[in-house]
Amino acid sequence: MSKLNVTNARRKKRVRLSLRRAGNGHPRLSVFRSSKHIYAQVIDDAKGETLASASSLEKSLRGTTGADVDAARAVGKLVAERAVKNGIKNVVFDRGAYLYHGRVKALADAAREGGLTF
Secondary structure, X not given: OOHHHHHHHHHHHHHHXXXXXXXXXXXXXXXXXXXXXXXXXXXXXXXXXXXXXXEOOOHHHOOOOOOOHHHHHHHHHHHHHHHHHOOOOEOEEEOOOOOOOOHHHHHHHHHHHOOOEO
Protein backbone atom coordinates (compact mmCIF):
# COMPACT_ATOMS: atom_id res chain seq x y z
CA MET A 1 0.00 0.00 0.00
CA SER A 2 1.24 3.47 -0.74
CA LYS A 3 1.78 6.00 2.00
CA LEU A 4 -1.17 8.09 0.76
CA ASN A 5 -3.54 5.11 0.90
CA VAL A 6 -2.43 4.27 4.43
CA THR A 7 -2.91 7.89 5.53
CA ASN A 8 -6.38 8.05 3.99
CA ALA A 9 -7.40 4.73 5.57
CA ARG A 10 -6.29 5.96 8.99
CA ARG A 11 -8.16 9.24 8.58
CA LYS A 12 -11.31 7.42 7.48
CA LYS A 13 -11.11 5.07 10.47
CA ARG A 14 -10.60 7.99 12.85
CA VAL A 15 -13.60 9.87 11.43
CA ARG A 16 -15.86 6.80 11.63
CA LEU A 17 -14.83 6.14 15.23
CA SER A 18 -15.74 9.67 16.27
CA LEU A 19 -19.07 9.34 14.44
CA ARG A 20 -19.93 6.19 16.37
CA ARG A 21 -19.24 7.94 19.65
CA ALA A 22 -21.32 11.01 18.79
CA GLY A 23 -23.91 9.32 16.56
CA ASN A 24 -26.53 8.50 19.22
CA GLY A 25 -27.98 5.84 16.94
CA HIS A 26 -28.64 8.19 14.03
CA PRO A 27 -28.08 7.01 10.46
CA ARG A 28 -24.89 8.03 8.72
CA LEU A 29 -24.76 10.21 5.58
CA SER A 30 -21.71 8.81 3.80
CA VAL A 31 -20.02 10.57 0.88
CA PHE A 32 -17.79 9.05 -1.78
CA ARG A 33 -16.06 11.36 -4.21
CA SER A 34 -14.30 10.09 -7.32
CA SER A 35 -12.60 12.11 -10.01
CA LYS A 36 -15.68 11.98 -12.27
CA HIS A 37 -18.71 11.54 -9.95
CA ILE A 38 -20.00 11.95 -6.41
CA TYR A 39 -22.14 9.52 -4.43
CA ALA A 40 -24.08 9.82 -1.16
CA GLN A 41 -25.83 7.21 1.00
CA VAL A 42 -27.81 7.30 4.22
CA ILE A 43 -26.79 4.12 6.05
CA ASP A 44 -28.21 2.49 9.18
CA ASP A 45 -25.16 0.82 10.71
CA ALA A 46 -27.17 -1.11 13.31
CA LYS A 47 -29.10 -2.98 10.60
CA GLY A 48 -26.40 -2.75 7.96
CA GLU A 49 -28.67 -1.39 5.25
CA THR A 50 -28.84 1.64 2.98
CA LEU A 51 -31.93 3.76 3.61
CA ALA A 52 -31.50 6.35 0.83
CA SER A 53 -28.94 7.01 -1.86
CA ALA A 54 -28.17 9.33 -4.76
CA SER A 55 -25.34 9.84 -7.21
CA SER A 56 -24.36 11.97 -10.15
CA LEU A 57 -24.79 8.91 -12.39
CA GLU A 58 -28.59 8.97 -12.17
CA LYS A 59 -30.63 9.72 -15.28
CA SER A 60 -32.05 12.95 -13.88
CA LEU A 61 -28.51 14.28 -13.26
CA ARG A 62 -26.69 12.92 -16.32
CA GLY A 63 -26.87 16.14 -18.35
CA THR A 64 -24.06 17.77 -16.41
CA THR A 65 -20.65 16.60 -15.39
CA GLY A 66 -20.49 14.82 -12.06
CA ALA A 67 -17.16 16.30 -11.04
CA ASP A 68 -18.19 19.83 -10.09
CA VAL A 69 -19.82 21.67 -7.21
CA ASP A 70 -23.16 22.00 -9.01
CA ALA A 71 -23.48 18.23 -9.35
CA ALA A 72 -22.62 17.82 -5.66
CA ARG A 73 -25.39 20.27 -4.73
CA ALA A 74 -27.88 18.35 -6.88
CA VAL A 75 -26.88 15.02 -5.30
CA GLY A 76 -27.16 16.54 -1.80
CA LYS A 77 -30.68 17.82 -2.46
CA LEU A 78 -31.73 14.50 -3.99
CA VAL A 79 -30.42 12.35 -1.13
CA ALA A 80 -32.03 14.68 1.43
CA GLU A 81 -35.35 14.52 -0.39
CA ARG A 82 -35.26 10.70 -0.44
CA ALA A 83 -34.22 10.47 3.21
CA VAL A 84 -36.98 12.83 4.38
CA LYS A 85 -39.46 10.83 2.30
CA ASN A 86 -38.36 7.72 4.26
CA GLY A 87 -38.85 9.55 7.57
CA ILE A 88 -35.21 10.35 8.31
CA LYS A 89 -34.39 13.88 9.44
CA ASN A 90 -31.38 13.52 11.77
CA VAL A 91 -28.14 12.04 10.45
CA VAL A 92 -24.43 12.21 11.20
CA PHE A 93 -22.22 13.37 8.33
CA ASP A 94 -19.45 10.97 7.31
CA ARG A 95 -16.98 12.78 5.08
CA GLY A 96 -14.68 9.75 5.05
CA ALA A 97 -11.09 10.67 4.29
CA TYR A 98 -12.07 13.81 2.35
CA LEU A 99 -11.60 17.33 3.63
CA TYR A 100 -14.77 19.31 4.35
CA HIS A 101 -14.24 21.59 1.39
CA GLY A 102 -15.41 21.99 -2.20
CA ARG A 103 -17.73 19.25 -3.46
CA VAL A 104 -18.09 17.57 -0.06
CA LYS A 105 -19.09 20.86 1.60
CA ALA A 106 -21.50 21.69 -1.25
CA LEU A 107 -23.20 18.30 -0.85
CA ALA A 108 -23.52 18.78 2.91
CA ASP A 109 -24.96 22.29 2.58
CA ALA A 110 -27.50 21.13 -0.01
CA ALA A 111 -28.53 18.22 2.22
CA ARG A 112 -29.13 20.68 5.08
CA GLU A 113 -31.24 22.85 2.77
CA GLY A 114 -33.16 19.72 1.75
CA GLY A 115 -34.27 19.06 5.33
CA LEU A 116 -31.57 16.93 6.94
CA THR A 117 -30.13 17.95 10.29
CA PHE A 118 -26.53 17.22 11.28
